[in-house]
Amino acid sequence: MKVLEINNIHKSYGATKALNGISFSVPKGSIFGILGPNGSGKTTLLSIILDVLKANSGTFNWFSEASSEVQRQCIGTLLETPNFYHYLSATNNLEITRQISGRGKKGEIDIALQKVKLFDRRNSKFSTYSLGMKQRLAIGAALLGSPSILVLDEPTNGLDPVGIAEIRELILELNAKGHTIIVASHLLDEVEKICTHVAIMKFGKLLTCGPVAEVMSNDDLVELGAENSEVLLFVMGKYLGVLNIRTEKNLVVIGLPKGAADLEEINSFCFNSGIVLNHLYVRKQKLETRFFELTQN
Secondary structure, eight states: OEEEEEEEEEEEETTEEEEEEEEEEEETTOEEEEEOOTTSSHHHHHHHHTTSSOOSEEEEEETTEEOOHHHHTTEEEESSOOOOOTTSBHHHHHHHHHHHHTOSOTTHHHHHHHHTTOGGGTTSBGGGSOHHHHHHHHHHHHTTTOOSEEEEESTTTTOOHHHHHHHHHHHHHHHHTTOEEEEEOSOHHHHHHHOSEEEEEETTEEEEEEEHHHHHTTEEEEEEEESOHHHHHHHHTTSTTOOEEEEETTEEEEEEETTOOOHHHHHHHHHHTTOOEEEEEEEOOOHHHHHHHHHOO
């Protein structure tokens, strides 16, 4: 089931095209990452699907229906960190947020604080919280009203490694409890660790979209090492099926069609060419590598 369908969204600011025909869908139960360099249109897209901005053309549907106030009650959002009062407790801050937004009942505040693991500090002043705790409280505010979907824009922005790890674990736990989560982030390593699906954007265009494993699996990368890397580079340039070849430090890295990396065959080819390998390894391509392949100029 698809919780969100985006169809050919266009958005311009004067002569600048912020979004140019964006289309993709978000499966129910997924952690869907939206990635892209600064200026790629991520925040603009999130603002449109949350009715903060209007698209010039194109449509989007939540739960196979046009956006409505009823549907938005099922969506918790974090587009920017809420302005909590530093001298108030977590409970009081969320009560103010609840009254202003009209989302949720008073009894849901404790439930939200339990979900973000701040219940034991519910009576502590906001000023005593770490950065990670402050961001968790912001996600707690998004959970008011028990939404089935969370839309988070850069939820780990400005956090230290400990805070990033806290938010990562929280997103995974919320997803395990049934929340579909859409997250925009520039932290590629974190997205690879938590997301099930990903859309990569650049200059308002969608470059690729799908399950993370599929997005990364464009080819097999094989690392080779030998005493003379220059000779190895020349020889492997003649290997059947090589899509690309480069050097990294003292290694030669070749790209082969997915599933075509036969290490025994490669080793035999090198040996028959007079090269004894001291390193042979199939590298799992990281999302970061794939991201830069797609977004490079």
